[in-house]
Amino acid sequence: MRTFATYHPSVLLLYFSGVALITALTFHPFLLAFSFLGAFLWAGRLESGKAVVLSLGFYVPLFLLLALINPLFSHNGVTPLFFLNDNPVTLEAVLYGAAIAGMMVSILYWGRCYSQVMTSDKFIYLFGKAIPKLSLFLSIALRFCPLFLKQMKKIHQTQRTMGLYATESVVDRLRGRMRVFAAILTWSLEHAVDSAAAMRARGYGLPGRTNFSRFRFTLGDLALLGLLVLLFGWTALGFRGGSLRFAFYPGMSELELSWYAKANYGGVLILMLLPFLSEVKETILWNYFRSKI
Numbered sequence: 638m639r640t641f642a643t644y645h646p647s648v649l650l651l652y653f654s655g656v657a658l659i660t661a662l663t664f665h666p667f668l669l670a671f672s673f674l675g676a677f678l679w680a681g682r683l684e685s686g687k688a689v690v691l692s693l694g695f696y697v698p699l700f701l702l703l704a705l706i707n708p709l710f711s712h713n714g715v716t717p718l719f720f721l722n723d724n725p726v727t728l729e730a731v732l733y734g735a736a737i738a739g740m741m742v743s744i745l746y747w748g749r750c751y752s753q754v755m756t757s758d759k760f761i762y763l764f765g766k767a768i769p770k771l772s773l774f775l776s777i778a779l780r781f782c783p784l785f786l787k788q789m790k791k792i793h794q795t796q797r798t799m800g801l802y803a804t805e806s807v808v809d810r811l812r813g814r815m816r817v818f819a820a821i822l823t824w825s826l827e828h829a830v831d832s833a834a835a836m837r838a839r840g841y842g843l844p845g846r847t848n849f850s851r852f853r854f855t856l857g858d859l860a861l862l863g864l865l866v867l868l869f870g871w872t873a874l875g876f877r878g879g880s881l882r883f884a885f886y887p888g889m890s891e892l893e894l895s896w897y898a899k900a901n902y903g904g905v906l907i908l909m910l911l912p913f914l915s916e917v918k919e920t921i922l923w924n925y926f927r928s929k930i
């Protein structure tokens with residue numbers, strides 16, 4: 638199920654913009670952990686669980702690489718762990734690198750969720766009237782990338798079925814790749830011409846042309862919008878009050894565990910897990926009503 642994706646595009650854009658901004662502007666360990674947890678669990682609901690688990694094979698090495706780069710170039714901090722080429726490797730630099738890596742991986746997972754939820758029709762609905770040409774270009778570009786990969790895989794499998802990859806020769810494999818590239822290049826040009834002709838025939842961009850939209854702002858969207866405003870506002874108060882701020886240099890800040898800080902942590906956790914909790918709630922209700930039949 639994709640219950641959260643059925644909300645109004647403007648509310649979804651507000652949510653993605655807010656969580657991405659919070660993730661990018663903070664180095665607080667709790668907030669980064671909450672952001673990664675929310676994005677990872679939601680990606681598991683939007684995609685297959687196997688695909689999300691296999692994606693860790695890329696994101697874990699990326700995390701380690703980013704985390705190890707910082708202490709090699711930054712030697713700030715007051716807690717040296719050891720010396721490398723007479724340069725101190727400090728605990729603060731290691732943890733700061735881990736925080737940067739966690740922020741990047743979390744944003745990448747939110748990007749996976751965004752690509753699944755914010756489809757091209759939603760993007761055109763939001764920006765088609767304000768910036769019609771740019772929104773159309775971005776929509777076509779975002780849609781073209783998965784089509785390009787899908788068509789390339791189809792051509793490759795067709796050539797393999799025809800027996801063009803029967804030998805282990807490197808030259809034959811290189812020739813096969815060149816054939817696939819030539820075929821996909823020809824297909825891309827034809828697809829672009831066909832798309833342009835189809836949109837011209839439909840009168841896209843002509844003055845007075847109306848656009849059909851299936852999106853309606855409902856009471857459910859209003860309720861979600863109100864909840865997001867409350868959660869984002871509560872998070873902003875936490876940043877302003879200092880409970881959601883964290884510094885690594887020159888020394889690491891202490892994690893606040895007051896009741897106010899815990900309330901701020903709870904608000905951020907609910908905000909990040911909101912799509913996943915919405916999907917779980919609908920699944921529970923669906924299974925409950927099915928059991929009554």
